[in-house]
Amino acid sequence: MEIQYRHIADAELRADENRMISGYGIVFDSDSSPLQIWDDQTGRIVEAVEIITRGSLKGADMRDVISAFNHDFDKVLGRTTSGTLKLSTDAKGVAYRANAPNTTYADDVLELLNRGDLSGSSFVFSMDWGEGYDIKERADGVLQASPIKITKVYEMGPVVNPAYPETTAQNRSAALEGAIKRFLEAKQAKKEEEVQTRTVEPETVEPQAETQTITYPVTARYIATAKVMKLKNKRV
Numbered sequence: 001m002e003i004q005y006r007h008i009a010d011a012e013l014r015a016d017e018n019r020m021i022s023g024y025g026i027v028f029d030s031d032s033s034p035l036q037i038w039d040d041q042t043g044r045i046v047e048a049v050e051i052i053t054r055g056s057l058k059g060a061d062m063r064d065v066i067s068a069f070n071h072d073f074d075k076v077l078g079r080t081t082s083g084t085l086k087l088s089t090d091a092k093g094v095a096y097r098a099n100a101p102n103t104t105y106a107d108d109v110l111e112l113l114n115r116g117d118l119s120g121s122s123f124v125f126s127m128d129w130g131e132g133y134d135i136k137e138r139a140d141g142v143l144q145a146s147p148i149k150i151t152k153v154y155e156m157g158p159v160v161n162p163a164y165p166e167t168t169a170q171n172r173s174a175a176l177e178g179a180i181k182r183f184l185e186a187k188q189a190k191k192e193e194e195v196q197t198r199t200v201e202p203e204t205v206e207p208q209a210e211t212q213t214i215t216y217p218v219t220a221r222y223i224a225t226a227k228v229m230k231l232k233n234k235r236v
Contacts (some may be wrong), residue, residue, distance in 0.1 A: 004125050012095075013121055013158055015113040019100040021067070021077060025087075025123040025156025026094040028054050034142075037180050041188035048143040048180050052150075057094070060125070060150045062087060067098040067157035071124060075105045077157055096121075096156050109158060123156035129175060135183040143180055 013023035031049040039046045067085045069075040078085030078098030086097045100106040112118045131148040138144055 015110050020097055021100050022097045023121045024093045025096050025121045026052055028093045037177055039184050041184055048145055051144055051146045053146050056147045056150050061152040065153055066155045067096055068155055069109050069157060070159050118158045122159040124154040125150050126152050133179045
């Protein structure tokens with residue numbers, strides 16, 4: 001099972017006077033920072049983004065979620081099972097509220113928040129790789145990939161760098177890149193098949209001769225005249 005990290009920038013991260021840290025750990029239908037992928041089929045770089053939809057989270061296990069600073073489980077800020085972390089889902093995404101403990105590291109987090117040094121959150125999850133990704137090509141040519149089924153959310157909380165740089169390996173799953181490459185391969189194969197179908201000449205069909213039956217009517221007058229002529233010939 002591969003654990004995924006996804007960061008959310010500008011997710012209304014804040015702290016109040018009661019040591020309550022809040023923000024959005026997941027924002028629905030929001031582009032991640034672009035992922036540059038080499039397309040082996042065309043020999044060019046394509047741009048892809050990941051989007052978490054509301055459907056991606058349907059049925060996900062969020063019964064025991066931890067909030068930690070910078071994904072460091074030695075710096076826990078709250079936990080759902082203890083009641084110190086509350087999660088709520090609305091039209092925008094999944095919001096969290098963590099009651100920061102009276103510890104030195106929590107004091108540091110609160111200070112960084114009040115100074116504005118922290119501006120985003122992140123969440124950690126696993127997904128069903130059998131289901132994979134729903135990948136679409138948008139009008140601007142950017143590929144949009146959405147996990148079809150997130151199975152479990154493990155953690156969400158404030159981070160120093162919410163933009164998840166492309167150079168950070170843990171934020172760019174090899175499985176996601178592989179899924180996009182397979183999409184590009186299938187797209188190229190379909191394109192080649194369509195071209196081949198258009199260039200195949202239609203089969204020549206030899207015209208078949210039509211058989212017609214023509215009936216020439218013999219009038220009653222002609223038949224009667226023929227009988228008379230036959231009788232005359234016999235008398236001679």
